[in-house]
Amino acid sequence: MTDWIAWHRQYDDQDSGLARRLRAVQAEIGAWLDETAPAPVTVVSACAGDGRDLLQVLAERDDSHRVRATLLEYDRRNVERAARSAAAAALGGIEVRCADAGLADSYSGAVPADLVMMCGVFGNVDDDAVRRLVGTLPQLCRPGATVLWTRHRRPPDLTGQVRRWFDGAGFEEVSYVAPADHVYSVGRHRFVGEPQQLTGRARWFEFNR
Numbered sequence: 001m002t003d004w005i006a007w008h009r010q011y012d013d014q015d016s017g018l019a020r021r022l023r024a025v026q027a028e029i030g031a032w033l034d035e036t037a038p039a040p041v042t043v044v045s046a047c048a049g050d051g052r053d054l055l056q057v058l059a060e061r062d063d064s065h066r067v068r069a070t071l072l073e074y075d076r077r078n079v080e081r082a083a084r085s086a087a088a089a090a091l092g093g094i095e096v097r098c099a100d101a102g103l104a105d106s107y108s109g110a111v112p113a114d115l116v117m118m119c120g121v122f123g124n125v126d127d128d129a130v131r132r133l134v135g136t137l138p139q140l141c142r143p144g145a146t147v148l149w150t151r152h153r154r155p156p157d158l159t160g161q162v163r164r165w166f167d168g169a170g171f172e173e174v175s176y177v178a179p180a181d182h183v184y185s186v187g188r189h190r191f192v193g194e195p196q197q198l199t200g201r202a203r204w205f206e207f208n209r
């Protein structure tokens with residue numbers, strides 16, 4: 001199985017596709033924060049890793065106090081790193097849960113959220129799990145919430161289908177970043193459908209590597 005600490009080292013190379021993807025994700029988080037200011041907002045991040053996407057953005061802003069975020073991650077080493085980063089940046093509203101983000105129950109108390117982050121998830125689960133997961137996102141979203149997601153475009157590229165699944169699940173696309181010279185993509189969708197109750201005890205996905 002993948003060593004997810006080693007995986008994060010790819011971020012050290014600023015020219016890597018992963019580092020570029022990170023900057024694209026962070027730009028979307030920043031844009032979302034600007035749009036929602038000055039209201040208090042909540043964030044949930046599934047499979048958050050060391051949380052650098054969200055935490056680095058918050059550390060640079062003077063309105064981070066209005067953000068309450070729950071990071072779900074099951075590698076304890078990444079949980080500790082995320083918690084340390086949040087503390088170092090004096091971010092008071094961050095909870096890092098060592099939890100299985102594939103289980104509905106893990107989101108209890110953290111949703112519905114204003115921003116739902118699914119970064120580094122869709123490329124690590126079976127296609128059918130991506131379909132199911134997109135269909136369950138209304139359980140995680142407040143009305144008008146934003147979902148930020150990533151997915152590679154290696155053949156067979158699933159992203160066209162992913163975007164159609166979002167359409168069918170009550171979302172409208174706000175932006176989709178897919179550079180010609182790399183396989184990553186970053187999507188941002190707004191929830192315009194009917195909110196749904198969180199169904200306990202359901203398993204939504206498991207990583208396949």
Ligand SMILES: C[S@@+](CC[C@H](N)C(=O)[O-])C[C@H]1O[C@@H](n2cnc3c(N)ncnc32)[C@H](O)[C@@H]1O
Nearest residue numbers: 004047048049073074075100101102119120207
């Ligand atoms: C591809 S990395 C993405 C990390 C981060 N979201 C990012 O984009 O930088 C996937 C992360 O998900 C974690 N993970 C895998 N399966 C998980 C699960 N079922 N629940 C919670 N975390 C999980 C791994 O430990 C790893 O840190």
